[in-house]
Amino acid sequence: MSSLSASENTPSVTTVKPSPRPGPAPVVRPAVKVENVSVTYRTTWEKRPTLKEAMTRFGRGERAVREVEALKNVSFEVPEGTALGIIGSNGAGKSTLIRTIGGILPPTEGRIEVHGRISALLALGVGFNLSLSGRENVMLGGLASGLTRKEVLERNQDIEDFAELGDFMDMPIRTYSSGMRSRLAFAVAVHMEPDILMIDEAMSAGDARFKEKAAAKMHELMGSARAMFLVSHALASIEDLCTRAIWLEKGHLMMEGAPEDVVKAYMAHVGVKLDTLAREDL
Amino acid sequence: MSVQTQADHGFTPEFQVYEPHKTGIPPLKPYVKELWRRRQFASELSSSTLRAGNAQTMFGRLWLVLNPLLLAMVYYLLVNILSKNKGGISYLDHLVAGVFGFYYVSGTLSSGAVSVVGSGALIANMSFPRLLMPLSALRSGFFKFLPTLPVFFVIHAIASATQSSTQAKLYPVNWSFVQLGGIYFVLCMTLFGAGIGTIFAALQVYFRDMSSFLPYMNRIWLYLSPVLWTIQTVPGRLERFMVFNPLFSILGGWTDMLTEGRVPPLGIWVRAAAWSVGIFVAGSLFFMSREREFAVRL
Numbered sequence: 001m002s003s004l005s006a007s008e009n010t011p012s013v014t015t016v017k018p019s020p021r022p023g024p025a026p027v028v029r030p031a032v033k034v035e036n037v038s039v040t041y042r043t044t045w046e047k048r049p050t051l052k053e054a055m056t057r058f059g060r061g062e063r064a065v066r067e068v069e070a071l072k073n074v075s076f077e078v079p080e081g082t083a084l085g086i087i088g089s090n091g092a093g094k095s096t097l098i099r100t101i102g103g104i105l106p107p108t109e110g111r112i113e114v115h116g117r118i119s120a121l122l123a124l125g126v127g128f129n130l131s132l133s134g135r136e137n138v139m140l141g142g143l144a145s146g147l148t149r150k151e152v153l154e155r156n157q158d159i160e161d162f163a164e165l166g167d168f169m170d171m172p173i174r175t176y177s178s179g180m181r182s183r184l185a186f187a188v189a190v191h192m193e194p195d196i197l198m199i200d201e202a203m204s205a206g207d208a209r210f211k212e213k214a215a216a217k218m219h220e221l222m223g224s225a226r227a228m229f230l231v232s233h234a235l236a237s238i239e240d241l242c243t244r245a246i247w248l249e250k251g252h253l254m255m256e257g258a259p260e261d262v263v264k265a266y267m268a269h270v271g272v273k274l275d276t277l278a279r280e281d282l
Numbered sequence: 283m284s285v286q287t288q289a290d291h292g293f294t295p296e297f298q299v300y301e302p303h304k305t306g307i308p309p310l311k312p313y314v315k316e317l318w319r320r321r322q323f324a325s326e327l328s329s330s331t332l333r334a335g336n337a338q339t340m341f342g343r344l345w346l347v348l349n350p351l352l353l354a355m356v357y358y359l360l361v362n363i364l365s366k367n368k369g370g371i372s373y374l375d376h377l378v379a380g381v382f383g384f385y386y387v388s389g390t391l392s393s394g395a396v397s398v399v400g401s402g403a404l405i406a407n408m409s410f411p412r413l414l415m416p417l418s419a420l421r422s423g424f425f426k427f428l429p430t431l432p433v434f435f436v437i438h439a440i441a442s443a444t445q446s447s448t449q450a451k452l453y454p455v456n457w458s459f460v461q462l463g464g465i466y467f468v469l470c471m472t473l474f475g476a477g478i479g480t481i482f483a484a485l486q487v488y489f490r491d492m493s494s495f496l497p498y499m500n501r502i503w504l505y506l507s508p509v510l511w512t513i514q515t516v517p518g519r520l521e522r523f524m525v526f527n528p529l530f531s532i533l534g535g536w537t538d539m540l541t542e543g544r545v546p547p548l549g550i551w552v553r554a555a556a557w558s559v560g561i562f563v564a565g566s567l568f569f570m571s572r573e574r575e576f577a578v579r580l
Contacts, residue, residue, distance in 0.1 A: 041578040049579075050491035103300055103409040104577050112300040118409075129330075129401070136330045143323035144410050146316075172334075 029115060031196060031227035032078040032101055037110035039071040039096055070096035072251040073110070078244075080115075083218075083228040085242035085259050087235065087266050092248040094231045098198050101229070116195025116226045117146075130174040134165060134184055137173055141188050155191045162217070163187035164210075183210055190217050197221055198229040215241060235263045307571050317411045324418040332422055346426050347433050354381040357510060372453035375441040379537045380509035382430040383467075387475045387529065388500045390423035394479020395486045395493050398576060405576050412573040413566060416483040420476045438541070453512070458543030466551070467536035473558035474528055477565030484569045487579050503527075508534040513550070528557035 042065040070093045078084050086094050099105045102118050129137060138159055142152035160169055163183045168176060176184070189199065199218070218241055222228060232238055238245055238259050245262035247254045249269070255262050335342065358374050361367050369376070397415040398405065405412060441455045486492050504510075506527055511517060513534035516524060524530040531553035535546045 041575075043578055048490045049488055051489035051495075052491055054489065099406075099577065100300065103298060104407070106574050107300055107302055109302055114298045114300070116297075129334075129404075131334045132330050136326075136333075139326055140323065140330065140404075141408075143320060143326055144404060144408050144414075146320060146410070149322055149326070 029080055030077045030113070031080045031082070031115050033111075033113040034074060034076050034078075034097075034101070035111045035113075037071055037074050037100065037107045037112060038069070039093075039100055039105060040067055040069045040108045041105065042067055069251055071100070071107075071248075074248075074251075074253045075110075076246060076253065076256055078227050078229075080226045081222070082244050083222055083230065083242045085238035085245035085262070086229060086231045086248065087233075087238060087245060087262065088248035088254075089270065091250075093251045094248055095200060097248065098200055098229060098231055102198060114196065118194055118196045118198060131172050133172055134163075134169040134176070138184070138188055142192065145192055147192065155193075159184075159187045159191045162191065162213075179207060179210070186214055190221060193224070195226045196228070197225050198231075200231040201233070211237075235267070239263055307567055308574075313411055313413075313570065317413055317417075320410055320414060323410070324414045325421055327414075327418040328421040328425070331418075332425060343429065347429050350381050350385045350430055351378070351433060353385075354378045357381070361510060368448055369453045370446070370449045371441045372445045372449040372455045375438055375455050376453050376512060376537055376541050377509065378434055378437050379540045380507075380533055382427070382434055383471060383533050383536045384504055384507060384509050384529070385430070386423060386427040387471050387478070387532075388503070389426060390420050390475035390479045391482055392493070392496050392500070393419040393422060394475075395482035395496060397479070398483045399486050399490065399580065406580055412576060413480065413569060416480040416569070417476065419479055419483075420472065423475060423479075424472065434540070454542045454544070456541075456543035460543040460545055461540055463545065464536055464540045467532055467539065467554060470532045470554045470558040471536070473562040474532060477558070477561035477563070480565035480569045481561075484572045487572070487576055503529065508537060512537060513546070525553075528554075528561065531557060 074093075074097065086097065088094050096105065100107055101112060101114060103114070129140065132140070135156070138156065139149070139152050142155070143149065147155075163169075163180075163186075165176075165180060165184060168180060173181065173184075186199075190197065197218075215237065218228065218230075228242075230238065230242055242259045244257070245259040246256045247262050247266045254269075255265050354374070354377050358377055361373070361377075367373055394416040397419040398412065401415055405415075438455065438457075442457060445455055482492065482496070506520065506523075507529040508516065513530065516530075531550045535550045535554050538544050538546045538550075
């Protein structure tokens with residue numbers, strides 16, 4: 001791509017040189033390799049499938065499941081040190097892609113290679129049990145992601161300090177505001193010391209000050225993490241934080257390249273004028 | 283390819299490969315390894331759920347015992363009023379042992395059933411062996427069952443001290459070392475509860491109204507199991523069908539040993555073990571074969 005060099009900060013033309021760390025790194029290993037991945041899943045029409053519905057449907061001779069083609073033949077590589085932004089309209093397959101890389105959804109076709117331990121922060125409000133306290137939820141989230149009790153306790157203080165919830169740490173999550181929930185979710189995800197960090201829509205909640213703090217933390221993590229995935233509708237933060245971006249549309253990979261170019265192409269596609277307000281709110 | 287062999291297909295190894303899975307059971311060895319590695323999660327989930335269900339308050343804990351005890355009282359009154367049962371306190375002893383045992387299994391079944399759908403966000407956003415959810419429900423069930431045992435032994439002590447000779451003939455109440463054999467049947471209840479809870483946990487994902495049928499199913503199952511009657515006094519019409527009721531051998535053996543100190547016939551031991559191991563294995567395999575679909579179904 002010829003337009004790549006124009007908007008890139010670094011002078012390199014062909015590829016984005018990822019490694020911010022000094023020292024010899026002649027071969028850049030891919031942290032994540034996605035090869036011809038398609039994800040089709042079967043789901044029911046109803047939000048809440050019931051036996052009663054199933055029986056009435058059977059009586060009428062209707063089909064219960066529909067197939068959703070969430071990703072169609074998507075391939076890309078994420079070299080170590082990359083912060084990959086993922087953009088696209090609602091229902092484009094962004095969350096499905098993240099979930100598939102995270103090992104939550106199996107691919108229907110293709111193959112995914114992941115080098116490293118993944119901490120996923122998917123759609124806000126992660127795996128939180130509403131009737132348990134923040135502290136208990138941190139413990140549960142940590143244990144579920146494979147840490148030991150001791151390891152979670154070691155990180156507890158950092159998480160508390162970062163989330164700035166104060167006394168709310170010991171209150172049930174149902175008493176939290178949505179901003180507080182996302183602050184806690186974000187704090188947990190970034191303190192699990194993952195090799196690969198995945199963040200889905202994290203920037204959309206939380207106040208301005210926390211957004212800034214979160215962005216700073218992500219910059220800091222880029223030094224230690226092997227790769228980072230950021231799914232966001234806030235295009236400005238994609239441009240700000242990511243070294244590379246992909247654009248998904250109805251399950252197809254439309255474009256891969258420098259964040260500025262991909263954002264520009266995406267905005268041209270959806271027909272939004274390039275002003276800051278739209279870039280924040282998209 | 284050498285990398286292929288390193289890939290673990292596990293949940294958090296250093297290098298993973300995700301490929302289309304053939305419908306069926308995931309590789310068992312890494313699955314069980316991961317399950318074991320995250321056992322702390324299951325126990326933490328169960329103990330914090332117990333805490334949240336105010337099990338830490340005095341009354342909350344009392345309620346765990348009071349609930350099955352009151353149920354036993356209701357049946358005791360019912361049976362004593364409706365039939366010419368002469369068992370008295372000795373009958374109560376048998377009844378309480380049976381109800382507590384039954385409650386262990388049915389409680390595990392009902393909380394296991396909602397364990398997966400009740401944790402939607404966790405399952406949609408994290409990758410871990412889903413079997414941890416029903417197993418955590420099993421642990422909660424076990425810790426609700428434990429405090430009922432001292433209550434039973436108090437009733438047992440009263441019954442053995444005060445029973446009349448007619449009562450003793452109908453429903454013997456004894457102290458004996460044989461009672462320790464009850465542990466075998468607790469083990470059977472545990473395995474069976476785990477298996478059946480796991481099956482219903484998976485079914486609940488597909489049919490959300492399943493949990494509203496469960497209370498009725500449980501009630502009928504209670505009447506068909508040796509709780510209100512013993513394996514010696516099984517109603518004639520039912521006897522032929524008892525091969526099909528796992529709880530006949532499991533609860534029957536349990537009540538026999540614990541109340542009468544009698545060693546049940548070999549058939550009861552074998553059937554109890556066969557049912558519980560069979561249901562446990564079948565339930566876990568069924569659950570594991572479906573669990574990768576849960577994330578999109580929730």
